[in-house]
Amino acid sequence: MFSEIIYFYLLFFSIIGAALGIILAPRMYFACLSMFLLVCLSSLLYLSLDAIYIAVFQFILCGIFLSVYIFLLLKKIGRLNLNLKLVAVPKVIVSCLFTLILGAVTYLYFKEEFTNSLFEIFNFVTIKSSDVVDFKLHIFPLILVILLVFISLTVIRVFLLRQQAVETLSEVVSSKDSEEDENV
C-alpha cells in the first residue's frame, strides 16, 4: 500500500521535473537527456496502470529511436552544446499567467465533474464499458498504418532529394552562365 503511494508520488515529481528540464534547460544536450528521462519515467508510470504494451512501445519507439535520432541530428549539425534562450520576460510572464488560468479552470472542471452532480450527467464516461475490443483484430490496420508511414516518409525523402538536386543543378547552371558572361 505505502510502496504504491511512494512509487506514484516519486514518479509524479520525477516526470514533472523531467518535463520542466526540457522547457528550462540551459543547454541542448540537457534538454535531450530530460526528454529521454521523461520517456523512461512515463513508461514506468504506464506499467503502474497495467499498460505493458504501451510502456514497451513507448520505450522502444521514443526512448531508443526518437531520442537517439534527435541526439544524432544535433551532433550532425554541431548544435549539441547550443545555448538555449527563452522569449522576452513580459512574454514569459503573460504565457505563464495564461497557462495558470487555463490550469485552474481545467482543474475546477475536473473536480466538479468527478465529485458532485455534474458526475451524474457525464457518468457515461466512467460507466464500465461492456464493449470488448480484441487487440489482435487491430494489428492488421496498425501494420497498414506503419507501412503507409514508411511509404510517405520515403516519398518525402525522394522529393526532398530531387528538389535539392534541382537546386544544385540550377546553381551550377547560373554560375556557368555568369562565368560565360564575364568571359564575353
Place this chain on the structure above:
Amino acid sequence: MYSQFNQILNIGLMHYLVLALILFLIGLCGVLISRNLLRIVMSLFIMTVAIVINFLAFGCYCDSSLDNANITCIFALLVSVIQTIIALVILYKIYQANEYLDSEKIKDKEK
C-alpha cells in the same frame, strides 16, 4: 483535514488526471516561451505524453478492458512520433537554409 490527507494517499483516477493536466500545461508553456524550434517540438511531445496518460488512466479506472485505451494510445503515440520526425526533417532543412533554429531570428529575417 484527515479526509483531505486520506484523499491524497488513495491513488485514483483524479491523481493521474492532475498529473496529465500539469504535464499538458508544462508542454503548452514550453511552446509559448521557447525560442528554439527544436525545443518547441519537444514541448509538443510532452503534451502527447500527457494525453496518453489521460487515455490510460480512463482505460484503467473506467473500462472493463484495457485494450480500447491501449489501441488509442498506440495510434496517438505513433502519430506523435511521426509528427516529431517530420518536424525534425523540416527543422533540418530550415537549419541548412539559415544556419540557426531561433524562431525570432527567422521571423526577423522574413520581415
